[in-house]
Amino acid sequence: MAKLKDIVEYLDDLLKISEIPDYPGALNGLQLHGGKSIRTITSAVDAALPVIGEAIRMKSDLLIVHHGMFWGGAQKIEGAMYEKLKSAMDANMAIYSSHIPLDIHPRFGNNILLAKAIGLSRPTPFLEWQGIRVGLRFKVDMQRRTLLKRIEKAVGGPVHLAPGATSRVKQIGLVTGGAGSQIAAAAATGIDTFITGEGAHHTYTLAEELGVNLIYSGHYATETFGVQALAGHLAKKYGARHTFIDHPTGL
Numbered sequence: 001m002a003k004l005k006d007i008v009e010y011l012d013d014l015l016k017i018s019e020i021p022d023y024p025g026a027l028n029g030l031q032l033h034g035g036k037s038i039r040t041i042t043s044a045v046d047a048a049l050p051v052i053g054e055a056i057r058m059k060s061d062l063l064i065v066h067h068g069m070f071w072g073g074a075q076k077i078e079g080a081m082y083e084k085l086k087s088a089m090d091a092n093m094a095i096y097s098s099h100i101p102l103d104i105h106p107r108f109g110n111n112i113l114l115a116k117a118i119g120l121s122r123p124t125p126f127l128e129w130q131g132i133r134v135g136l137r138f139k140v141d142m143q144r145r146t147l148l149k150r151i152e153k154a155v156g157g158p159v160h161l162a163p164g165a166t167s168r169v170k171q172i173g174l175v176t177g178g179a180g181s182q183i184a185a186a187a188a189t190g191i192d193t194f195i196t197g198e199g200a201h202h203t204y205t206l207a208e209e210l211g212v213n214l215i216y217s218g219h220y221a222t223e224t225f226g227v228q229a230l231a232g233h234l235a236k237k238y239g240a241r242h243t244f245i246d247h248p249t250g251l
Helices: 004-014 049-057 079-090 110-118 144-155 179-187 201-210 225-238
Strands: 029-032 040-046 062-067 094-097 124-129 132-143 160-163 168-174 193-196 213-216 241-244
Touching: 004 029, 004 094, 004 225, 029 079, 040 049, 040 225, 049 062, 049 079, 062 225, 110 132, 110 144, 110 168, 110 225, 124 168, 124 179, 132 144, 132 179, 144 160, 144 168, 144 193, 144 213, 160 201, 179 193, 179 201, 179 213, 201 213, 225 241
Parallel strands: 040 062, 040 241, 062 094, 168 193, 193 213
Antiparallel strands: 029 094, 124 132, 132 168, 160 213
C-alpha cells in the first residue's frame, strides 16, 4: 500500500517543485494533507468544488490537479473555499497541485504531451519567463490547415485561428494554457506560428500585426494531458487505482 509521504516526496523531486518559479498563488506541492495510505488516485485540471465532490464520491485518497485551490492568495475560509476544504478533510482526501512544474516537465508535461499528440518532434526550449523556458519550439514544413486538423484531433474539439502569417508553417512555438498574452514575446523569437490555449481579445489583432499565426486550442483542453499521465504513472508505480475527472470549462 502506497504511503502519502512517499508519493509527495517522489513528486516534489520528480517535478522539481522547489526549483521552478511560478505565480504566487500556485502553491505547488501538497496543498491539503489527507490519510497516510493511498489506494485510489484521481486527477483533474482544476481543484473546483464539483471536481472535489466527484473525487470524494469516487472515494479518492489523493486528488492531483494542475490548478490548485489558492490562486487568490490569503482569503477568508468561507463559501466555496470552506466547502472544498471541509468536504476534502471530512473525506480524509489529500490534494496535490503542480502548475508550471508540470507544464514544462520533459516526460509528463502538458507541453511535450500535447506536442506528441499533434505529431511534433525534436523540440528545443522556447520562450523565457522568470529565468526558465516555459515552452517548446519546433522546425516543421507543413500546411497550416494540416496543423489545425492535427491540433483539433489532439484536443478533441475545434480550435480558433488568428491568421497572422502565411499558410505554410515553418517555425512553431508551443505553450499550453493561457499564454496568448505572450504573443509579442513569442513573435520576437522568430516563429511564424504560436500554439497555446487561450488569450485576451487584443491578442488576436496583435498576432495579425506581428505576422504570427496564433492558434487558440483551449486552456482546459491543452492542460488535460499532464495530470492524467502523471497520476497514471503514480498508480502504476505504487499499485493504486487512477481515474481522470473530466470537468471542461469550454475555454
